[in-house]
Amino acid sequence: MRILFVEDEKKITDALQELCKIQNIDCDIANDGEEGLLFALNPIYDVIVLDIMLPIKSGIEILQQIREQGINTPVLMLTAKGTIDDKVKGLDLGADDYLIKPFSAKELFARIRALGRRPDHGIKGETIVFEDVNFNTKKNILQTAEKEFKLSVKEAKILEMLLKRPNQVFTREQILDRVWGFDKEVNENNIEIYVHNLRKKIINTQVKIDTIRGVGYTLGKK
């Protein structure tokens, strides 16, 4: 699971970062609206958390613009107390949930988890099901009809990303961003290796990973 927080208060972002670490969640932080939009346009997140009051560009604007661009990542808006207008606006524009500031961090995560596992992507509790494979995201175990594979952390992250959105094409850059994190200097060949390993493991299933030459990869039904 990877989350984007767009929030300018350092005190808050520090706490969120720490909480993510404890819960084994990957996250990125954008400190203003401009940066936020830039990050949010990258369709690699399970959930985006948008503060409304932000420098440069408001959360509402960000939401509006990413939805225009066809990004349908679940969005949770943070609204200041009493600005119900904003809340309504946000929901109108396609926010999926909202939370009134000041909020408790744990409540935020409760809602994030709820958004992150909405059942429209074959997610059943802690496992993702697609065709004849299922993947336990807690134990990182890939189950096929004939065999069971314990995946490494990186393998698991790539599979989870592809499996959560079958038929969506992910660029190599997006995979790097989500699995290795931004500003990591990693050889793109590593992606090829992990895809190769995954392909070996799903070879006898109804699932395949296609190469989109010059772009990236996508997972789908055979």
Place this chain on the structure above:
Amino acid sequence: MRILFVEDEKKITDALQELCKIQNIDCDIANDGEEGLLFALNPIYDVIVLDIMLPIKSGIEILQQIREQGINTPVLMLTAKGTIDDKVKGLDLGADDYLIKPFSAKELFARIRALGRRPDHGIKGETIVFEDVNFNTKKNILQTAEKEFKLSVKEAKILEMLLKRPNQVFTREQILDRVWGFDKEVNENNIEIYVHNLRKKIINTQVKIDTIRGVGYTLGKK
């Protein structure tokens, strides 16, 4: 056994803490609803005791939210006299028992013990049974077909934690929190040592402890 009390009256929490100590029960205390939810989302407790009237966030809300998150730890609600509505609400939302304030400590602990050994986790009286091992939580004795082991306190706490929820993955962090307590600075290597010792003891049984690399441990059937 580890219990969470969410209760804001210091007089009560002091007494509970003392009573736990006498009975050799580990406990944590949260003084308001926010903190309570934070603690309660950590699936390391055998029982959670929730006062309903709490600062910041009510016990009902906490219960609601932890159940949404799939935490199925038994919950005992404390309701003020006459607020029967609250009682019903609590049971509706998935509370497992309730107690009307003011209550006698003896009764509270009787009910806690009852909740703590509900038979859905192989708990029979003071022993936990799973496959061909059983573990006496009072005497810290692990019984296998061929042998009997007297476990040390730490060994016993880890085994109890794993044994009570087979197949659930516990992160190293959660194990530290439950066995050593919060804010303890302990080398994670200690977990490995105890897991190693436990594995040696269950080697000829139907039970195994799996490593989930990069995450933690889980106990299950071979």
Place this chain on the structure above:
DNA sequence: TTCGACAATGAGTATTTTTTTCATGTTAAC
């Protein structure tokens, strides 16, 4: 209160697994 036995911990080494690098083979597009 002191002693002895055992438990808990820290530090270090060994082992296993993961991650990355590198070298080379294959395929698709032009």
Place this chain on the structure above:
DNA sequence: GTTAACATGAAAAAAATACTCATTGTCGAA
């Protein structure tokens, strides 16, 4: 056919976990 992108295999490097041992701490019995 040439070239760039991708696939594959093997091995080096790094990281995580397993295990060992020495030291320190704790607790009960004498």
